[in-house]
Amino acid sequence: MKHYILIIACCLFGIAYGQNCNYKLSGNVHDFHDGSAITGAAIYIETLDRYTTSDIEGNYSIDNLCNGILTLEISHLGCETKRIEVQINGDTQYEINMEHHIEELNEIKIDASGSSRLTKTSQETQLKAKTLERFSAFSLGDALKQVSGVSSINTGNTIVKPVINGLHSSRIVVMTNNVRLQDQEWGIEHAPNIDLNSAGQINVIKGANALAYGGDAIGGVIVLKPKNISLKDSLFGKTILGAQSNGRGYNVSSSLTKSWKKGWYATGQASYKRFGDFKAPDYYLTNTGMNSKGLSLNTGFKTFEKGFNIFYSYLNNEIGILRASHIGSVEDLVNAINNQQPLVQDDFSYAISAPRQEITHQVVKADFFKRFKTFGRLEVQYDFQNNQRFEYDIRVGDDRDKAALDLTLKTHTLKSDLKIDSNTNAIYKFGINVGFQNNFANPETGVRRLIPDYDKYDFGVYAITDFKLGDNTNLDFGLRYDFSKIDAKKFYITSRWEERGYDEDFADIVIDDLGTQLLANPVLTYHNVSASAGITHQFNANNSVIFNYGLANRAPNPSELFSDGLHHSAARIELGDLRVKQETSNRIGASYLFKNETLSLNIESYLNQINDYIFIKPTGTELTIRGAFPVWEYEQTNALLYGLDVSANYKFNDDWFLNNKTAFIKGRDVTEKEALIDMPSFKTVNTLGYSNKKWLNFNAQLQSELVLKQNDYPDNNFEVFIPPTEEFVLLDISTPPPTYHLMHFESDITVKLSEKTDLNIGLNITNIFNTSYREYLNRLRYFADDLGRNFMLQLKINY
Amino acid sequence: MKTLKNLSVLFISVLVFTACSNDDDNPEPVNEEEVITTLTATLVPTTDGSTITLQTRDLDGDGPNAPVVTVSGTFAVNTTYNGTLALLNETESPAESITEEIEEEDEEHQFFFETTNSLATFDYEDFDEDSNPVGLAFTLTTSATPGTGTLTITLRHEPNKSASGVSDGDITNAGGETDIQAVFNIAVE
Numbered sequence: 001m002k003h004y005i006l007i008i009a010c011c012l013f014g015i016a017y018g019q020n021c022n023y024k025l026s027g028n029v030h031d032f033h034d035g036s037a038i039t040g041a042a043i044y045i046e047t048l049d050r051y052t053t054s055d056i057e058g059n060y061s062i063d064n065l066c067n068g069i070l071t072l073e074i075s076h077l078g079c080e081t082k083r084i085e086v087q088i089n090g091d092t093q094y095e096i097n098m099e100h101h102i103e104e105l106n107e108i109k110i111d112a113s114g115s116s117r118l119t120k121t122s123q124e125t126q127l128k129a130k131t132l133e134r135f136s137a138f139s140l141g142d143a144l145k146q147v148s149g150v151s152s153i154n155t156g157n158t159i160v161k162p163v164i165n166g167l168h169s170s171r172i173v174v175m176t177n178n179v180r181l182q183d184q185e186w187g188i189e190h191a192p193n194i195d196l197n198s199a200g201q202i203n204v205i206k207g208a209n210a211l212a213y214g215g216d217a218i219g220g221v222i223v224l225k226p227k228n229i230s231l232k233d234s235l236f237g238k239t240i241l242g243a244q245s246n247g248r249g250y251n252v253s254s255s256l257t258k259s260w261k262k263g264w265y266a267t268g269q270a271s272y273k274r275f276g277d278f279k280a281p282d283y284y285l286t287n288t289g290m291n292s293k294g295l296s297l298n299t300g301f302k303t304f305e306k307g308f309n310i311f312y313s314y315l316n317n318e319i320g321i322l323r324a325s326h327i328g329s330v331e332d333l334v335n336a337i338n339n340q341q342p343l344v345q346d347d348f349s350y351a352i353s354a355p356r357q358e359i360t361h362q363v364v365k366a367d368f369f370k371r372f373k374t375f376g377r378l379e380v381q382y383d384f385q386n387n388q389r390f391e392y393d394i395r396v397g398d399d400r401d402k403a404a405l406d407l408t409l410k411t412h413t414l415k416s417d418l419k420i421d422s423n424t425n426a427i428y429k430f431g432i433n434v435g436f437q438n439n440f441a442n443p444e445t446g447v448r449r450l451i452p453d454y455d456k457y458d459f460g461v462y463a464i465t466d467f468k469l470g471d472n473t474n475l476d477f478g479l480r481y482d483f484s485k486i487d488a489k490k491f492y493i494t495s496r497w498e499e500r501g502y503d504e505d506f507a508d509i510v511i512d513d514l515g516t517q518l519l520a521n522p523v524l525t526y527h528n529v530s531a532s533a534g535i536t537h538q539f540n541a542n543n544s545v546i547f548n549y550g551l552a553n554r555a556p557n558p559s560e561l562f563s564d565g566l567h568h569s570a571a572r573i574e575l576g577d578l579r580v581k582q583e584t585s586n587r588i589g590a591s592y593l594f595k596n597e598t599l600s601l602n603i604e605s606y607l608n609q610i611n612d613y614i615f616i617k618p619t620g621t622e623l624t625i626r627g628a629f630p631v632w633e634y635e636q637t638n639a640l641l642y643g644l645d646v647s648a649n650y651k652f653n654d655d656w657f658l659n660n661k662t663a664f665i666k667g668r669d670v671t672e673k674e675a676l677i678d679m680p681s682f683k684t685v686n687t688l689g690y691s692n693k694k695w696l697n698f699n700a701q702l703q704s705e706l707v708l709k710q711n712d713y714p715d716n717n718f719e720v721f722i723p724p725t726e727e728f729v730l731l732d733i734s735t736p737p738p739t740y741h742l743m744h745f746e747s748d749i750t751v752k753l754s755e756k757t758d759l760n761i762g763l764n765i766t767n768i769f770n771t772s773y774r775e776y777l778n779r780l781r782y783f784a785d786d787l788g789r790n791f792m793l794q795l796k797i798n799y
Numbered sequence: 800m801k802t803l804k805n806l807s808v809l810f811i812s813v814l815v816f817t818a819c820s821n822d823d824d825n826p827e828p829v830n831e832e833e834v835i836t837t838l839t840a841t842l843v844p845t846t847d848g849s850t851i852t853l854q855t856r857d858l859d860g861d862g863p864n865a866p867v868v869t870v871s872g873t874f875a876v877n878t879t880y881n882g883t884l885a886l887l888n889e890t891e892s893p894a895e896s897i898t899e900e901i902e903e904e905d906e907e908h909q910f911f912f913e914t915t916n917s918l919a920t921f922d923y924e925d926f927d928e929d930s931n932p933v934g935l936a937f938t939l940t941t942s943a944t945p946g947t948g949t950l951t952i953t954l955r956h957e958p959n960k961s962a963s964g965v966s967d968g969d970i971t972n973a974g975g976e977t978d979i980q981a982v983f984n985i986a987v988e
């Protein structure tokens with residue numbers, strides 16, 4: 001039938017124009033990357049419903065053509081099928097470029113079912129959309145604990161900071177949609193401002209080997225990417241609805257994507273979460289609610305050769321902090337610890353009152369890329385981030401509702417990356433970035449600034465090479481240089497200035513003397529060099545190994561330099577030091593991977609030696625009108641961290657599997673010959689899973705989580721004098737809580753509602769036996785137990 | 800390359816803009832309003848005798864200098880003193896009275912008085928709307944036997960005034976946050 005129409009059409013064409021239809025289209029099909037000829041590419045001439053193929057030299061020709069537009073579809077094994085339109089005007093020559101590099105193709109394909117590693121020789125783990133969706137109601141830090149060796153340091157259960165191999169905060173770089181998150185990550189109560197629902201995949205890279213993202217990621221890099229959008233005409237969406245018993249929480253997240261075959265796309269996503277007071281097995285955790293609103297918009301155009309992207313995201317989190325954790329003196333802390341239960345316990349409420357945080361983070365990004373034939377890919381990106389943080393403390397009088405901390409951090413970054421990949425066996429990447437950051441601490445709070453006003457300037461350049469030695473060996477090297485400069489203006493209490501000895505070392509930076517306060521203008525510059533090297537070798541289909549080395553330098557963060565004052569929930573005075581230098585990490589990693597049909601095993605070991613490791617330690621006490629407080633100062637030492645992360649999966653048959661994730665780490669202060677504080681304890685998670693496709697795609701998992709008591713910790717306990725009784729009481733702030741074991745259950749089924757609509761129903765129970773426990777890396781462990789049992793119901797609709 | 804050019808123009812203009820809006824003026828100093836630097840207890844004997852003043856003064860707040868504690872004299876045995884407390888923030892000039900703030904929010908505050916060696920007993924003389932004690936006004940009655948020891952005055956913010964013993968001045972179950980804890984070495988002669 002088609003033929004007849006075609007013939008008729010051609011005839012009409014011929015009649016109408018009386019045209020000559022004996023023209024010839026010819027040319028060559030070759031690889032976009034290196035220009036080599038592609039043999040045997042199938043060329044389908046859609047307009048004429050005819051086929052031809054390219055010959056051994058990549059040449060092709062099509063005869064008997066009329067003038068006009070011809071649509072061709074070219075396909076080749078391992079290549080993305082390409083559709084082009086060619087203008088025929090007499091005998092015509094046309095060169096066809098094909099792409100057969102999976103890595104590049106993944107960027108424009110939706111079906112990223114294959115693993116898409118960002119690095120070749122790093123210890124890298126990927127979390128896919130399905131895993132992330134389960135954590136829709138939770139935070140980034142919760143989801144990342146699915147990776148062996150990643151734990152978290154918490155303030156309660158809504159402020160969750162990821163810890164990679166024992167390191168966190170400024171030692172971890174978080175990239176969201178290729179923007180390096182700048183959200184005051186230095187603070188331990190400052191969780192990453194990420195709405196997990198906006199990510200389609202997350203890659204966790206341990207260590208500082210991914211130099212493209214920064215040279216100071218001594219702990220590692222977390223890379224979040226939005227869901228990949230395919231180049232086809234489609235409109236699809238996803239909605240997740242969740243409800244949970246603990247905290248009487250509910251959450252909704254929805255996204256909608258429209259894409260066009262020509263390359264245009266647009267995605268909108270929004271999410272909302274609300275929690276009231278969470279509950280430990282025996283009591284409510286008063287004032288631990290949360291209210292979160294997120295929105296992201298992503299639009300642009302892309303083809304294989306060029307494209308641009310405009311991205312905006314907004315996240316507003318209002319987080320309550322356990323009321324009982326707000327204390328005024330060391331004696332209060334003694335009472336809180338000895339009481340074993342929180343001193344403030346109220347009935348359930350959704351209300352969030354002081355102490356609380358309210359943080360708004362916004363990101364705007366625009367990027368543009370172009371691929372050059374037989375050369376590579378160039379990308380230019382500009383991003384702007386605005387981080388607004390309010391912290392409300394328990395205050396009296398007129399200041400009751402005024403924020404105690406009001407910081408606005410603005411960051412501009414311009415960067416460019418160039419990837420030269422015309423030779424697949426030697427790929428080169430170069431990059432440059434410049435950044436400007438301004439921090440503004442609002443004096444309207446009526447509280448002395450914790451972090452001063454500052455301007456920060458950054459500049460970085462890097463070069464990375466990936467070599468392929470034969471089919472089974474990859475080798476890479478990287479080198480990076482970073483410059484940073486902080487220009488701060490900070491008020492010091494005159495007595496503190498003198499106590500720190502700054503009057504001798506920094507007398508020349510005082511720019512104003514107000515009597516009891518001094519205004520200083522520290523200008524600090526840092527030059528950092530980082531390097532990486534790695535090799536992977538695949539012995540056979542089952543066995544492979546990775547070895548890598550990373551050298552990284554990290555400049556001190558504002559908290560380490562400028563901290564100066566009383567920290568309420570810790571009942572301690574924290575002091576930064578202007579003399580703190582950058583720290584230097586030398587990390588060696590070695591991994592063994594085994595994979596066959598039933599067993600997959602990944603063993604990652606590492607040794608991280610950090611010179612001038614910056615940490616905070618108790619150094620004495622100071623007397624104030626509220627009593628004596630311990631003083632904690634930022635100091636530097638030489639540290640050594642080493643450990644082993646294991647993940648193993650064994651399939652008994654198609655239905656049953658057993659999974660193990662185990663992490664072991666030791667952290668030592670080599671100079672003082674003692675343990676480092678806040679090192680994650682030994683943890684092993686065993687999961688027994690069952691799935692049956694016949695029962696509506698039923699999946700169920702029973703999980704056992706065992707966390708042993710941390711026996712290696714520095715003893716920072718001290719004696720507190722209680723004046724009325726004239727007694728000394730030991731304040732035990734060091735002893736980690738005992739071993740705990742929790743059981744969890746997860747299940748889900750998928751119902752097909754229509755051709756294009758799936759409904760997934762999930763039921764999860766965490767802490768099945770309502771076990772009371774406390775976690776060493778939860779800063780509120782002194783005051784209350786961790787969460788009790790929680791039932792969660794989740795509905796997920798894909799349409 | 801045009802995009803690159805446009806982006807760099809954008810970037811530079813943003814830098815210039817930020818630099819302009821953020822002119823070189825120095826930041827304003829913050830004079831903390833809520834800091835309590837000074838607690839003065841004035842104790843006037845109901846019978847003959849001299850007034851005794853107890854004071855703790857920490858002019859640098861949470862700074863490194865310790866508070867200066869002064870006691871003007873010794874207490875007489877078997878004597879009742881009428882006590883009043885005054886709180887000041889002397890980081891501001893003129894000094895700001897914090898006493899009034901506590902009077903206004905008296906249901907959220909309570910002072911506790913304790914001595915070692917049973918040197919004295921205390922009674923509250925002022926009460927909040929719920930008839931719970933506050934402690935800005937109090938009486939101190941010294942023991943019949945002479946001795947030396949310490950007198951501790953503690954101010955708790957948001958204590959649980961209804962907890963057992965708290966309204967009688969027992970701090971044990973009070974909870975809340977400590978705003979002041981001042982220890983005076985005293986003698987009863």
